[in-house]
Amino acid sequence: MKIQSIRGHAVSVPLTRQYSVATEPFTVASQIVVEVTTDDGLTGLGLIHGRAVKSVLENLRKLGEMLKGTSAFAHEAVWAKVFSLTNDGAKIYRDGDISGMGFRTGERAPVMAALAGIDFALWDLKGKACNVPVWRLLGADDPVVHAYASGGYYQHGRPLEIVADEMAGYVEQGFTAVKMKVGGATPAQDIDRVRRVRAAIGDGVDLMIDASRSYTLAQSMDAIHAYEPFNPFWFEEPLHWYDATRGMAKLTQHTNIPLCSGESESHLWACRDLVDLGLVRYMNFDGTRAGGATEWLRIANYCHAHGVLMATHHDPHVHGHLAAAVPNGYCVEAFVDNDRDPLWENLFSKRAQIVKGKLVLNEDPGFGFDINWDYVKRYRA
Numbered sequence: 001m002k003i004q005s006i007r008g009h010a011v012s013v014p015l016t017r018q019y020s021v022a023t024e025p026f027t028v029a030s031q032i033v034v035e036v037t038t039d040d041g042l043t044g045l046g047l048i049h050g051r052a053v054k055s056v057l058e059n060l061r062k063l064g065e066m067l068k069g070t071s072a073f074a075h076e077a078v079w080a081k082v083f084s085l086t087n088d089g090a091k092i093y094r095d096g097d098i099s100g101m102g103f104r105t106g107e108r109a110p111v112m113a114a115l116a117g118i119d120f121a122l123w124d125l126k127g128k129a130c131n132v133p134v135w136r137l138l139g140a141d142d143p144v145v146h147a148y149a150s151g152g153y154y155q156h157g158r159p160l161e162i163v164a165d166e167m168a169g170y171v172e173q174g175f176t177a178v179k180m181k182v183g184g185a186t187p188a189q190d191i192d193r194v195r196r197v198r199a200a201i202g203d204g205v206d207l208m209i210d211a212s213r214s215y216t217l218a219q220s221m222d223a224i225h226a227y228e229p230f231n232p233f234w235f236e237e238p239l240h241w242y243d244a245t246r247g248m249a250k251l252t253q254h255t256n257i258p259l260c261s262g263e264s265e266s267h268l269w270a271c272r273d274l275v276d277l278g279l280v281r282y283m284n285f286d287g288t289r290a291g292g293a294t295e296w297l298r299i300a301n302y303c304h305a306h307g308v309l310m311a312t313h314h315d316p317h318v319h320g321h322l323a324a325a326v327p328n329g330y331c332v333e334a335f336v337d338n339d340r341d342p343l344w345e346n347l348f349s350k351r352a353q354i355v356k357g358k359l360v361l362n363e364d365p366g367f368g369f370d371i372n373w374d375y376v377k378r379y380r381a
């Protein structure tokens with residue numbers, strides 16, 4: 001089973017209104033679907049989280065040329081080869097075979113994103129070649145994974161308090177855990193939002209709060225003290241991007257609320273530092289944003305040895321296979337608001353289901369999803 005071609009399909013769907021986290025607005029839902037075909041006629045599918053970036057598509061095209069003829073089972077070798085491009089450009093030029101590919105330090109992020117999509121597609125291919133779902137291939141026996149409903153965005157033109165009804169709606173659907181955004185309004189307004197949500201969902205539901213890297217250390221200390229009476233389950237990405245690791249350790253000295261981070265990181269080493277230096281208790285690394293399933297699994301192993309639980313970020317139908325299999329897999333993140341994430345409802349012709357607050361993986365080979373190609377055609381970016 002050799003790699004024959006690699007293609008990326010970018011999709012960008014306009015949202016009905018603008019949604020914001022504390023640090024950025026969203027007006028579209030975007031994803032890149034990666035197809036890896038093999039010489040024996042199989043097609044593996046991978047997903048890349050995030051906006052349609054031209055450079056990711058361009059890197060997928062270049063990597064397709066470079067990896068053509070490589071064994072599709074060789075996910076580690078493919079990973080090492082692609083990763084070397086982010087670090088070792090001069091040597092690659094001397095080697096000659098991939099000279100002129102034009103990888104530069106500024107392309108690290110798009111190369112890691114392209115690698116994510118290719119790596120997931122290779123794992124999908126493994127499952128399809130063996131005719132088993134990836135969660136079984138990885139050793140899981142239970143296809144059901146705890147899921148939390150992610151939402152609570154700031155919605156353009158709508159009052160801040162509507163977050164309480166939104167979160168209560170998720171609980172009505174059967175979720176026992178919900179997540180809302182903070183950090184985007186004034187401190188008093190955000191405290192009021194969290195208070196209203198806790199009152200609306202009751203004490204028995206886990207409430208995660210996500211600051212999307214919007215606070216200084218001092219602000220995060222004030223904020224967590226203000227939120228503590230409402231018993232947050234975790235405090236996610238509290239600190240600005242430039243102090244997002246060691247600052248976390250200082251924050252943990254001031255609160256018993258567990259910290260969660262990882263979604264903004266692109267590799268194992270940064271996640272190691274979040275564990276060692278940041279003292280996080282939940283790791284929500286996003287393998288579809290960088291590094292793929294292979295890197296996610298490495299991070300999960302490191303976290304397991306340090307008592308850190310894995311929470312996934314986006315795309316529960318693929319990340320769920322990984323969370324189901326590792327001993328420290330805790331939960332997946334689900335976006336069940338169609339207005340915020342039309343892709344979940346429309347991009348797939350088949351996929352795992354969210355049922356009463358749980359992700360239920362299927363028995364189909366690979367990651368168990370297929371693409372609605374008409375939808376891709378309609379919203380191709």
Ligand SMILES: [Mg+2]
Nearest residue numbers: 210236237263
């Ligand atoms: Mg987040």
